[in-house]
Structure formats: structure tokens, C-alpha cells
Amino acid sequence: MTANGQIIAPEEWGMSTLKELDYIHPEQKVAVKYNYWDYIDGFNKVLLYENANRKHSWFIKICSNIFERHVSKWFCKWWTLYGPSVKILPESYRKLYLEWVDISPKLIKMQEENIFFEGMSVMYFFMEFSIPWIMKWSIEVNNTSEGFPCLQRTFYTKFWSKLLVKTQGKLHGQEIIDLINVTISKYYDTAHMEPQVMEDLSLFKKITRKLQMKKGLISKSEAIAIYIEEVKKDLMKNLDLDIKDDISMISASHTNGEEDECIAGEGQQDVDDEEIDLETILKLYQQ
Structure with a gap:
């Protein structure tokens, strides 16, 4: 349009x-x-x-080339129906996902453009590293919202366990883990050179989306800790700006008289007290 x-x-x-x-x-x-x-x-x-053997399980692996292109809306809708849950990731992959989701340039860019939907981060994780999974369904008896009995398909997804099998001392899926580690390191290097920010999003929305992308992999206490940490970063950033602005205004308006000078160490002590007070407040708020 x-x-x-x-x-x-x-x-x-x-x-x-x-x-x-x-x-x-x-x-x-x-x-x-x-x-x-x-x-x-x-x-x-x-x-x-359903094939002739009455089998309805599928091995699915998305080509990583798709990650380099724009993903169509119809495929995103398909993913919400057939894509895996982040909960199926084994521990080694979970740790990498939690690190990757905070640094992925594509996710950061999409959030800057205010594009977000449930399961988006999981979709890009599986696509970027072409991680396979198993999907199956079975027929079960259930009831409609009106209470009428009916047959329905129930879908299940699970991680492809072969990636965790060792052959002659080597992990079958080691190349995927190595690729994820290398990619995360590259993203960290790029982020330090070209820091990306999401100024157009409110602090609450940024934190909420970050927690949504980690939903199912972190506990409630960990989610609270992440929230507090993000609030602390935002407070310290804004407080730092305010302090610098105040210093500039004081320097412009005050004279160099003795009455305006402070004893060495007094100003530093005041800043330390403010930081301690902020830490205390955040800890009490977290509790």
C-alpha cells in the first residue's frame, strides 16, 4: 500500500x-x-x-538462508501453529539462547521498528542456526466451548535428541553450538563498535519484551532481577546526565571564591552516598 x-x-x-x-x-x-x-x-x-503407516511425526529444519531475508507474515503465522516452544531447548542451548536474545541485531532492529509478536525470538533463533526439531500430533477426544464432545489434533514438539549424542567422544551437534558461540561473539564486537539503542520504546515496553523473549527459561525471581537491573541502568544513565547538567550550570553561575570551593573528597563522598542509597532502594523494591 x-x-x-x-x-x-x-x-x-x-x-x-x-x-x-x-x-x-x-x-x-x-x-x-x-x-x-x-x-x-x-x-x-x-x-x-497422515501416511499409510498412520504415522504423523515430522522432522523439521528451516534453511538458514531464510534468516537473511525478510520473513513473510504468512510464515510467522505458520510458526505460531507449528513452531517449537523455547522450553524444548536443552540446557546447553538455553544458556546460549538467553545470551543471544539480548544481543541479536535483527531482534534489536525489529524492536526499534516496534515490531514484535509472541514467539518471534524463538523463530529467529531456530532459523538463524538452522536448528532441527520434531513435531507430531495425535487425535484426542475433547469438548467444544459449548460442551459438545469432539475430535481434535493435539500438537507436540521436542528437541532432536541426536544433537546431544556423542560419537567417538564428539558431540553430534557441536558445529551448531560452535556457530552460535562465534555468532554471539561477533554480535558483541559489533555492538561495542556501533551501539544500538531503542530510544523510541518506553522503558517498561523494552523490559517487558525482553522478559517475554525469555519466558519459560527464567524463574520469577530471575525475571524480577532482570527488571530491577534494567531500571537501575536507566536510572543511573539519567542521573549521570542530570549530574553533568547540574555541574555545567554551577560552573557557569558560580564564582571561584573560597566560599564556593569544597574540601577534597567531600563531593566524592556525596556521590558514593547517593549510589549506596540507590542500591538500597532497589534491593528493598526487589524484596
């Missing part, structure tokens, strides 16, 4: 969602026509398929 509200068709962008391509079946060698909408439809329905 343009700035004046005019709707732009995909064809005007040089692409056609109705253009048909051929899919050749590997065994039957029969060509099947499909377009962009058929592709999306198939992507949403293929995991509902």
Missing part, C-alpha cells in the same frame, strides 16, 4: 503470485502445476497429512 492509501498488486512489484511452476514427482515423474498460493496452502496443510 502506498502513502496515499493505494493498494499495490504483487504484479506491480515485478512478481506474479498466479504464475505457475512445475513440480516433478521424484517417483511418478508426473508434472504438477502450482503457484504461490498453492505453495502457501501446501505449507500449511502438509503437516496435517
